[in-house]
Amino acid sequence: MHRRQVLTAGVAAATGFAVVPAAHASTMDAESQASFDTVMAFMGAMGGGDMAAMDALMADDMVWANEGDKDMPWIGPWQGKEEIMAFLGVFNDNWQTTKWENTDQFAIGDTVAIFGQMNGITKASGQEIGEFTFGLRAKVRDGQVVLWNWLENSYAVSKAFHGG
Numbered sequence: 001m002h003r004r005q006v007l008t009a010g011v012a013a014a015t016g017f018a019v020v021p022a023a024h025a026s027t028m029d030a031e032s033q034a035s036f037d038t039v040m041a042f043m044g045a046m047g048g049g050d051m052a053a054m055d056a057l058m059a060d061d062m063v064w065a066n067e068g069d070k071d072m073p074w075i076g077p078w079q080g081k082e083e084i085m086a087f088l089g090v091f092n093d094n095w096q097t098t099k100w101e102n103t104d105q106f107a108i109g110d111t112v113a114i115f116g117q118m119n120g121i122t123k124a125s126g127q128e129i130g131e132f133t134f135g136l137r138a139k140v141r142d143g144q145v146v147l148w149n150w151l152e153n154s155y156a157v158s159k160a161f162h163g164g
Contacts, residue, residue: 028107035140036107039114042138042145047100055081059144068154072122072161094161096121099131112138118152125163129156 028036038057045053064084065077074091078084099119106113114136121128132153139147 031109032107035110035112038140038143038145039112039138057145058084059141059146062146064148066150069158072158094123096123110140112140122161124161127160127163129160132156
């Protein structure tokens with residue numbers, strides 16, 4: 001199997017972004033709706049393991065920001081398509097999503113916010129994290145994602161990663 005095929009299958013399995021419901025709000029202006037649609041398409045491509053679609057939806061200077069315990073090999077920030085694609089491979093090698101549920105999502109202009117519940121297993125320890133809340137702040141420019149600012153309970157994730 002080629003590296004891209006392994007990464008494609010692995011990202012879908014690791015992220016658990018298999019189903020992303022479409023959402024349209026009658027109060028959303030055209031720019032907000034376009035930003036929202038771009039972010040949801042990116043999330044859907046990630047969940048489906050569609051690396052070509054992800055690549056097309058990523059700005060060349062995209063930043064993927066996630067903070068936390070630097071002992072966890074997937075903690076960023078990551079900048080540019082090449083670094084982000086490499087990060088996704090590392091993430092796949094270290095994480096398995098067992099639950100993913102978007103509960104709230106909205107957009108204002110170029111900014112999209114998504115909140116939800118998730119759970120996962122850190123492969124290093126084999127420990128389940130326990131259900132936790134996540135947040136995402138994304139920015140869109142010219143139909144491409146330029147910022148993917150991931151927020152999660154990094155303490156619980158770190159604790160599971162270290163086997164505690």
